[in-house]
Amino acid sequence: MADWPGVALEHISDALFVTDRAHRIVWLNRLSEKIFGITAEEGRGRPVAEVTGMTPLTPLLDDLFEQGVPPEPAFEKVEAVIKFSGRRYFFKVAVAPVVEKAGFEGALVQLTDITRFYEMEKFKGDYISIISHEFRTPLTSVVLGVEMLRQGLLGELNKRGEEVFDAIGGDCHRLTKLVDNLLELSKIESGTIYIQAEPVDAAELVREAVRPLKIQAEKKGITLVTEIPGAVPPVAADFNKTVWVLTNLIGNALRYTEAGGTITVRVRVGTWRLFFSVKDSGCGIPPEYRDQIFEKFIQVRGPAKRKGGAGLGLAIAKEIVTAHGGEIWVESEVGTGSTFTFSFPLFRREGIMG
Ligand SMILES: Nc1ncnc2c1ncn2[C@@H]1O[C@H](COP(=O)(O)OP(=O)(O)OP(=O)(O)O)[C@@H](O)[C@H]1O
Ligand SMILES: [Mg+2]
The missing domain is CATH 1.10.287.130 (Signal transduction histidine kinase, dimerisation/phosphotransfer (DHp) domain)
Incomplete structure (x- = not known):
């Protein structure tokens, strides 16, 4: 009887490898043979990272075997220059556990060619x-x-x-x-900016961001307040870029809050992280938009869309916060207001703690 799944995998448009626990190749499909210029016989028994020349596969597989069966396959984008052809590829890499009835434990390594994309x-x-x-x-x-x-x-x-x-x-x-x-x-x-993280005083960051917007808030009849605890440990941050993030969040709050409203900029200290939040009493954000607005050019449809802007501020803010090893999110209720929060790692003498 024909081995249909096997035949299908031979012809799939991804390069596939099955390895044992020692990362040695047990099986590979035709596309792998073609891309990496080896036959199945030549590849068998050799470490997959060596055959492909893709060193990031080693830690990915180590993690997989160490953590047992992950709930979802691990993805990573990897650049590879193939020795055999000299061609440069970009692959999306997925590794998934392989467990068979006979007890064989290994991994399926799936390389999707995303070079054109x-x-x-x-x-x-x-x-x-x-x-x-x-x-x-x-x-x-x-x-x-x-x-x-x-x-x-x-x-x-x-x-x-x-x-x-x-x-x-x-x-x-x-x-x-x-x-x-x-x-x-x-x-x-394009990866041409670098985050220069230094020990920075969070209170100073907030003051610097709030100062130029005070007048704007007054003109619009909005109360702008700050809540900063007495002693705040330093945070590992790029001063100017962090001020930029805060300025943009406060700028948004000003844009989407009517006269008589309040904007509160707050700093809260956690065990490992520091949280900055900007809370407004504005129009709020519908649930279906709460993740999307962090993508570029996404703006909430409706009357607020006419308020100018291009939908880039939050996309840039997210990139900056992520580059610091932090996170940014929003909690909101339509008609009541929104709170944007981002976290940064605290600065420790031994280095940056996550
Ligand atoms: N505080 C807020 N209250 C209500 N809606 C908000 C708030 N902040 C952002 N939004 C919504 O999220 C969208 C995206 O915000 P973002 O800062 O990325 O872009 P923008 O302010 O429209 O333009 P830009 O920042 O490029 O000038 C906004 O257009 C608005 O619909
Ligand atoms: Mg904005």
């Missing part, structure tokens, strides 16, 4: 980065020109003229912010 993503990122750069220089001179006209440096303006240039000034400001955010995001996505 990865290259497309990279191209998109480079494209955005180039366009943003090209926008920046002429935009700077437009901003300067508009500013000069508004101030009447090039001649008196009548009332109508002032209004027009005020509107253009506002649009220029939004466009500049959009270009800056796109550049920031493309830098993060």
Whole structure:
């Protein structure tokens, strides 16, 4: 009788290996033979990391065997230059336990070729980065020109003229912010920014973020308060980037809260982590959006969408917080308000603790 699953796996569009507990190859499929330039006979008995040249497979398999059967397969994106062909691949790697009736225990290693997808993503990122750069220089001179006209440096303006240039000034400001955010995001996505984590005073971070927004809050009739405990241990953070995250969360809270509302910026100390939260009494976020808004260009549909902005702030904030080894999330009730919280590891003399 034909071995249908076996035949199917031979022809699947992923490279597959089955290994024993010592990571030695027991079986491999045709695509593995083709990509890595070996026959099944040549591969059998050799460590999978050596045959593929992919060193990250070793810790992945070690973890799998150490932890027993994981609830879900472990995924990781791995770059590999194949010795045999010299080609550069990007694989999504999944490892899953193999347990047979006879008691054989091993692992299934599945390599999905995501090279094309990865290259497309990279191209998109480079494209955005180039366009943003090209926008920046002429935009700077437009901003300067508009500013000069508004101030009447090039001649008196009548009332109508002032209004027009005020509107253009506002649009220029939004466009500049959009270009800056796109550049920031493309830098993060291409891995060209690094987090310089230093011991930082959380109270100082909050003060720095709140100061420039106090006036804006007053103008809008919103109370902006801070709650910081007396003694706060230092947090391992990149000062400017963390201020950026806080500023954006408070900026959002200001944008989505009506006059008479309150925004509270709070610092709470946990055992290993420090929590920053920004609570508002604004319009709230519907449940189906609470994860999505951390993705780029996602904005809640409805009247609030018309409030300007491009939907990039939270995506950048998430990248920055994650790069610090922290997490960010939101709790919210529609009509009552939202609380955005992010955690950072505390700074310890021995290093950063998770
Ligand atoms: N405090 C808040 N209250 C209600 N909705 C919010 C709040 N913060 C964010 N949102 C929703 O999440 C969306 C995404 O926020 P994000 O900061 O990423 O983008 P944005 O503020 O719209 O634009 P940008 O930050 O690029 O200027 C917002 O458009 C809004 O719909
Ligand atoms: Mg925002």
